[in-house]
Amino acid sequence: MERRAEFSRWKAQCLSKADLSRKGSVDEDVAELVQLLNGREQFFTTSSCAGRILLLDANINGFEVQKQNCCWLLVTHKPCVKDDVIAALKKANGDATLKFEPLILHVQCRELQDAQILHSVAIDSGFRNSGITVGKRGKTMLAVRSTHGLEVPLSHKGKLMVTEEYIDFLLEIANQKMEENKKRIERFYNCLQHALERESITDLYPKEKIIKKSNSYSHKKRRNREKADGKCVTEDNDKELENDDDPEVNVTIFPEDY
């Protein structure tokens, strides 16, 4: 009970704070998902970005284009056209980089179990870089992240290094990634709704709870069910989740150590 009360306090504090992002509001494409999560006792979102195409101008230190050290020449959550990028590039003095960043969402969860359910849903929806953080005082956070980005240097010390034809080609790819990202957010929303409905049923009928819980992290069972619904699973997810280990990067140990 103490845990629930503490979590409710954290939630109330967080959601009463001003939105400190540059934009100052929740992105349209993630608004429903944020509402769905914040409407449940066991979750609250602490930060979100639906996905964006951005053009950053930086004095690149060579390793990371950090958003705080850059000038933002352009940012959009919608498909981007070449003319906007060309116009923005004219303002570049340093090294301009075009980036596509997919959905990022941080959700604080009441219990580890809640984070696990949400994590499963995120992975099933294609957000394969999602992960849990358990911090001090037991604060449990799920970061929903994806891999399908773009990071493309376009100019060097103010000089454009690519053609307009290339920028056109690049934006076509970036816009397609934006579109796929949007579909994954919808998939996440649908999968989450289903998962929350299942949880509500188990809360109403505790006798069934034991059986359901032993199934609830069974990826294969759920995937098969949802494949039939055509909802939450794509072919590439299926392949990726088949093994816990990435067969491309497995490890061997040195025999002399054992």
Next chain:
Amino acid sequence: MERRAEFSRWKAQCLSKADLSRKGSVDEDVAELVQLLNGREQFFTTSSCAGRILLLDANINGFEVQKQNCCWLLVTHKPCVKDDVIAALKKANGDATLKFEPLILHVQCRELQDAQILHSVAIDSGFRNSGITVGKRGKTMLAVRSTHGLEVPLSHKGKLMVTEEYIDFLLEIANQKMEENKKRIERFYNCLQHALERESITDLYPKEKIIKKSNSYSHKKRRNREKADGKCVTEDNDKELENDDDPEVNVTIFPEDY
């Protein structure tokens, strides 16, 4: 005790398996770190990649350049030269993309607490996309991941879309990222050693354990100590970790919901 025995069995099974990666062995730049982890009872690595520059040829479906659906034209864990890329590009038929991928490491941990310590170390070392997965049967995995990648489309249907001068420029950036990645791996190794030494001391002197545990996730205290050592903290990490929330993407909720 049962948990420890079960974990030891999983570890023995995993480490006795053949390395199924394309390369078939652990990458040189991550070998020491892998050894350090596998030498401790509470951890074992399940997959690793030190970081790489790769050139993939794909019939891009628009959203994700999946490594399984691509032809690998080039892969290197070392700095890359323009001539190698040009030569490899001649073999491209579809849409070739150059990627830089930093360290990826998956570590199975005996207890959530072990994952938390390792997670802290990973974040402090610059691997800010790291996260924990708690799966069925309580399997606890830490994925060590970073953000500083590159993904640059270079050709379309076999036609090169950029100049050789651009490829030169791009590789300079990719090689710098590879260098920074290597430094982060070293930082991770050093931070991990320190963290494990502290854990060993608390295991030897349990009376101190309570006090130490309440400090062990105190990022600020450790950061200040290690800053003095010049070891595990960089300025950009410091800024990023100051707040739990990313001020660029904070959320506001709709007043009518509450």
